[in-house]
Amino acid sequence: MSNDHSHLRGQSALSAQGLVKRFKTGRTFVEVLKGVDFDAKHGDVTMVMGPSGSGKSTLVAALSGLLEPDEGNVSALEAKDLWSLSKGKIDKFRLDHCGFIFQGFNLFPALTAKQQVMTVLKYQNVGPGEASRRAQAALESVGLGPRVNQRPSELSGGEKQRVAIARALAKNPNLIFADEPTSALDGKSGEIVIKLLRAAATERGAAVICVTHDPRLEAYADRVIHIEDGRILDDVRRTPDANPAPLSH
Amino acid sequence: MSLALATLLYEWRRYMAAVVALAFSGLLVLAQVGMFVGIGKGFTAQIDRARADIMVLGPGAKALFGGPSGLPRRMIPLVYSHPEVTQVAPLDGSGGRFQNILSPEEQAKIDARTKAAAKGGRQAGGEGGGRKTEFVNVTVIDAIPGYVTVPTDYTQSMVEALRQPYAVAVDQTALKRLGVKKGDKAIYNGKTITIAVVTTGYPNIIQPTLVMSRDTLRMLGEADTGPRVAPLMVQIRDPARAEIVAAQLNKKGDGKFRAWTRQELADANSSAMLDDQIIGIMLGFSAFLGLLIGVAITWQTLRGAIMANIKEFASLRALGVSMGDLRNIVMELSFWVGIVGVGAAGLLTWLVTLLAAAGGVPMYFPPSLIIIVAVFLVIIAMLSGFLSLGILKNSQPADLLR
Numbered sequence: 284m285s286n287d288h289s290h291l292r293g294q295s296a297l298s299a300q301g302l303v304k305r306f307k308t309g310r311t312f313v314e315v316l317k318g319v320d321f322d323a324k325h326g327d328v329t330m331v332m333g334p335s336g337s338g339k340s341t342l343v344a345a346l347s348g349l350l351e352p353d354e355g356n357v358s359a360l361e362a363k364d365l366w367s368l369s370k371g372k373i374d375k376f377r378l379d380h381c382g383f384i385f386q387g388f389n390l391f392p393a394l395t396a397k398q399q400v401m402t403v404l405k406y407q408n409v410g411p412g413e414a415s416r417r418a419q420a421a422l423e424s425v426g427l428g429p430r431v432n433q434r435p436s437e438l439s440g441g442e443k444q445r446v447a448i449a450r451a452l453a454k455n456p457n458l459i460f461a462d463e464p465t466s467a468l469d470g471k472s473g474e475i476v477i478k479l480l481r482a483a484a485t486e487r488g489a490a491v492i493c494v495t496h497d498p499r500l501e502a503y504a505d506r507v508i509h510i511e512d513g514r515i516l517d518d519v520r521r522t523p524d525a526n527p528a529p530l531s532h
Numbered sequence: 533m534s535l536a537l538a539t540l541l542y543e544w545r546r547y548m549a550a551v552v553a554l555a556f557s558g559l560l561v562l563a564q565v566g567m568f569v570g571i572g573k574g575f576t577a578q579i580d581r582a583r584a585d586i587m588v589l590g591p592g593a594k595a596l597f598g599g600p601s602g603l604p605r606r607m608i609p610l611v612y613s614h615p616e617v618t619q620v621a622p623l624d625g626s627g628g629r630f631q632n633i634l635s636p637e638e639q640a641k642i643d644a645r646t647k648a649a650a651k652g653g654r655q656a657g658g659e660g661g662g663r664k665t666e667f668v669n670v671t672v673i674d675a676i677p678g679y680v681t682v683p684t685d686y687t688q689s690m691v692e693a694l695r696q697p698y699a700v701a702v703d704q705t706a707l708k709r710l711g712v713k714k715g716d717k718a719i720y721n722g723k724t725i726t727i728a729v730v731t732t733g734y735p736n737i738i739q740p741t742l743v744m745s746r747d748t749l750r751m752l753g754e755a756d757t758g759p760r761v762a763p764l765m766v767q768i769r770d771p772a773r774a775e776i777v778a779a780q781l782n783k784k785g786d787g788k789f790r791a792w793t794r795q796e797l798a799d800a801n802s803s804a805m806l807d808d809q810i811i812g813i814m815l816g817f818s819a820f821l822g823l824l825i826g827v828a829i830t831w832q833t834l835r836g837a838i839m840a841n842i843k844e845f846a847s848l849r850a851l852g853v854s855m856g857d858l859r860n861i862v863m864e865l866s867f868w869v870g871i872v873g874v875g876a877a878g879l880l881t882w883l884v885t886l887l888a889a890a891g892g893v894p895m896y897f898p899p900s901l902i903i904i905v906a907v908f909l910v911i912i913a914m915l916s917g918f919l920s921l922g923i924l925k926n927s928q929p930a931d932l933l934r
Contacts, residue, residue, distance in 0.1 A: 340933040350930040385932045388542035393542030402535050406853045462933045491926025
């Protein structure tokens with residue numbers, strides 16, 4: 284598959300200023316994000332780490348156009364103010380530019396691996412022949428070439444997550460959001476998954492934003508942001524390890 | 533294959549309740565209409581299988597039964613005067629009280645049984661085989677082989693048998709009800725008749741019908757001899773020209789009568805039946821009930837099934853598939869549920885028809901009825917899908933980020 288976005292490497296893909304999000308619990312409001320600034324570059328794997336309840340998932344939801352923040356501004360790619368767009372425009376933005384990988388794989392039980400990928404492409408108005416070709420290529424790139432006609436019930440957890448990655452990558456997204464992509468997987472599968480995300484950033488120039496609390500994934504990151512209690516604690520740029528230690532023990 | 537269809541096929545157990553609900557909604561309507569139309573067909577079996585190509589009724593009459601359908605006798609020569617008409621005969625009929633006659637042995641048996649039952653303190657009667665009284669319809673044929681009033685499936689020997697004085701034909705489905713068998717004597721309006729012929733395929737579950745020759749009816753003193761006659765059965769030289777000749781006769785009659793082709797009249801008969809107030813109300817109510825039950829169960833089933841896949845729908849939302857597209861998936865899904873429901877309704881109705889046939893209840897399903905019920909079921913399913921759309925609001929992709 285062609286690598287559309289590699290020429291953008293190093294440029295800012297996503298930036299946010301002063302994100303605030305409050306949730307109502309009972310009569311009081313809990314402030315989950317307390318004025319977070321954030322940015323991510325093409326070609327980078329940006330890790331967002333923190334304990335549960337730190338607000339990292341809420342941050343990703345606000346960045347990706349899934350959950351509107353109460354305050355603050357998100358600028359992503361050509362959308363200077365993402366949250367000023369209409370809901371339909373935000374849907375279109377996600378359709379055109381965003382790939383998502385969740386902790387639960389969220390695959391339709393009735394569809395084969397290839398159909399899962401093709402379903403999303405169909406909504407991008409990709410013709411059936413082209414969609415089939417791209418789905419096949421995406422599944423092969425995640426090492427599932429021989430399993431394209433299996434349904435989720437016939438796949439292991441790691442294979443399901445790879446189908447979900449293929450589903451996200453087949454769109455050729457600029458922005459890839461992954462939320463705890465490895466926490467439901469064994470070490471070996473987790474390693475395959477994080478390597479695929481790493482490759483998507485390096486080879487395709489996508490901005491990968493990965494939420495995790497697994498410290499072993501740090502080895503693959505260009506940048507690690509620690510968040511706690513709705514605030515960014517530190518923001519470290521690093522060089523990804525050339526030969527990271529295996530995730531399995 | 534689309535997502536909706538693949539989901540329905542793969543997770544068919546989840547959608548079974550909806551399909552079954554639709555099937556029974558369809559059965560409720562189909563079986564009832566089928567039965568009413570079947571009964572209507574029973575009334576007109578003799579017309580459907582008549583040799584007549586054209587039937588002439590009084591103006592305004594829509595059906596052979598259930599209303600004044602006769603016309604003045606002087607119309608007969610007018611119809612005859614059309615050059616293509618070869619035979620004209622009025623379809624005379626009557627009706628009256630029918631009683632079976634028991635042989636002395638049978639009578640003795642029943643008396644003994646009654647006595648024993650009385651001694652034992654139990655109620656008498658109960659078991660059939662006793663004296664029976666029924667009101668019956670009478671229609672006539674002319675006992676001439678191949679004559680216009682003789683149904684096409686009457687054999688030569690049946691017509692010969694009916695030519696005997698006081699000989700009648702009874703359908704086999706009516707034998708038990710009338711308490712007679714072939715060769716028995718019975719009493720019709722106080723006069724003795726003989727069950728000479730047993731026909732098949734003329735069921736009438738409302739009132740049994742006797743068929744006799746026009747001469748027997750005259751000997752019974754019930755034949756039309758007045759200025760008015762019953763509907764006319766008309767045979768023409770070329771049956772393929774029935775529509776043209778009927779139109780020409782109508783022009784000739786100038787509103788004094790109406791000529792129908794056989795098919796026209798059969799159709800009018802069944803629709804006249806459905807126009808009937810009570811039947812219309814019953815059917816309307818069944819359809820309403822079917823709609824209510826179908827929608828309620830299908831709606832709840834669809835809701836549950838969508839809820840079971842809500843996370844997958846949410847992941848599509850996250851990937852940018854719009855709410856409108858998800859709604860389309862649900863509507864397509866309910867459409868396919870409707871289509872499967874139509875198939876299931878067809879299967880169930882077929883089974884019920886077999887059961888009914890075994891019990892001697894005629895059922896008939898006009899194609900237009902089948903199409904209406906099929907559309908009705910798909911509408912139920914789509915309506916249920918429409919009601920289930922609200923559940924998609926729960927597909928919040930932000931909920932997947934946990």
